Amino acid sequence: MLTLAQWRRARRVDLFARVRFRGDSDPHLKAFDDHVEAYHHVVNANYQDKVGIIGKIMNGCHSYLGATRKDRYRDVIVDLREAAGNELGALILGQRAPNVRMEAALGMRTGLFTPKTVLLNCFVVRRPSDAASVAGVDTLIDEHIENANEILSGARVTIVRNPARQATTTVTQVDPKGSGDLNSILHPKATGFDDHGRGRMSAYFAREVDHAVSPHTINVVYVPNFAAALAAQGVTTRPSTTGISPAPARPFVTVSEAPVHGPTYPTTLAHELVHVLTGSPDHSGDSHNLMAEGAMRTGTNRLSLGQIALLHASRFTV
Numbered sequence: 186m187l188t189l190a191q192w193r194r195a196r197r198v199d200l201f202a203r204v205r206f207r208g209d210s211d212p213h214l215k216a217f218d219d220h221v222e223a224y225h226h227v228v229n230a231n232y233q234d235k236v237g238i239i240g241k242i243m244n245g246c247h248s249y250l251g252a253t254r255k256d257r258y259r260d261v262i263v264d265l266r267e268a269a270g271n272e273l274g275a276l277i278l279g280q281r282a283p284n285v286r287m288e289a290a291l292g293m294r295t296g297l298f299t300p301k302t303v304l305l306n307c308f309v310v311r312r313p314s315d316a317a318s319v320a321g322v323d324t325l326i327d328e329h330i331e332n333a334n335e336i337l338s339g340a341r342v343t344i345v346r347n348p349a350r351q352a353t354t355t356v357t358q359v360d361p362k363g364s365g366d367l368n369s370i371l372h373p374k375a376t377g378f379d380d381h382g383r384g385r386m387s388a389y390f391a392r393e394v395d396h397a398v399s400p401h402t403i404n405v406v407y408v409p410n411f412a413a414a415l416a417a418q419g420v421t422t423r424p425s426t427t428g429i430s431p432a433p434a435r436p437f438v439t440v441s442e443a444p445v446h447g448p449t450y451p452t453t454l455a456h457e458l459v460h461v462l463t464g465s466p467d468h469s470g471d472s473h474n475l476m477a478e479g480a481m482r483t484g485t486n487r488l489s490l491g492q493i494a495l496l497h498a499s500r501f502t503v
């Protein structure tokens with residue numbers, strides 16, 4: 186099975202020793218070398234950016250092979266498409282769509298993707314004594330959904346509240362064994378939501394919610410504030426997140442009602458939902474990408490073709 190690293194090594198032979206091309210290389214091939222080189226140098230195995238580069242490679246292969254080419258150049262790109270497909274297969278292991286569908290999607294323009302919908306079950310957590318103070322939360326959630334839809338419209342993905350569960354559920358009884366602040370997810374010592382609360386919410390969803398909603402829906406919970414140590418305004422908790430007890434059966438999103446970084450706060454929900462839909466906690470190194478960390482994100486909020494194809498492959502887009 187050819188890997189991108191092997192293809193890269195073979196091309197270095199082509200480029201520097203000129204064994205295969207004898208100085209007669211197709212100039213169009215250079216762009217592929219640049220992408221493969223960039224892939225090789227992605228820092229910290231960053232999934233978001235890797236998928237973006239694979240998307241460019243596969244889309245480029247599709248265009249290249251769609252035109253008349255000399256056989257010896259065509260062979261190089263057929264090999265590259267195979268290598269990129271193998272790499273993608275390894276990256277998306279566990280996602281819903283078979284690799285072959287991702288490959289077909291990456292050969293297309295985004296505008297041809299079949300529109301998909303993401304269904305949210307919405308919750309807000311309050312201390313038992315504050316149960317009435319949920320005014321404004323519905324508006325906040327609806328604004329955040331609207332912001333997400335603005336960003337995702339080009340990706341042909343629409344976020345809506347689960348039609349079977351339109352209303353926001355106010356949760357005061359997170360931990361049946363607790364009382365007062367202990368009963369809420371706000372950690373009694375850290376005075377805010379943190380890993381303690383993520384575990385309590387996991388247990389709550391497992392006990393009260395997951396059996397009653399479609400497994401393709403995403404639970405989203407708004408809480409008054411995060412513990413300062415979390416240094417975030419949104420967080421995604423997934424079955425593989427370490428240090429959360431109990432681990433959730435499926436990913437859920439938590440958003441703080443208190444902004445930490447004002448400029449990106451309105452798009453926090455969109456960012457977290459894409460963590461769920463791409464199946465990755467990684468952050469893009471490109472500050473114009475939606476998946477850059479909140480503190481460096483410019484507000485351009487782009488998604489690459491590769492990321493968009495991942496959204497469409499997720500089991501949470503229906």
Ligand SMILES: [Zn+2]
Pocket residue numbers: 456460468478
């Ligand atoms: Zn993030």
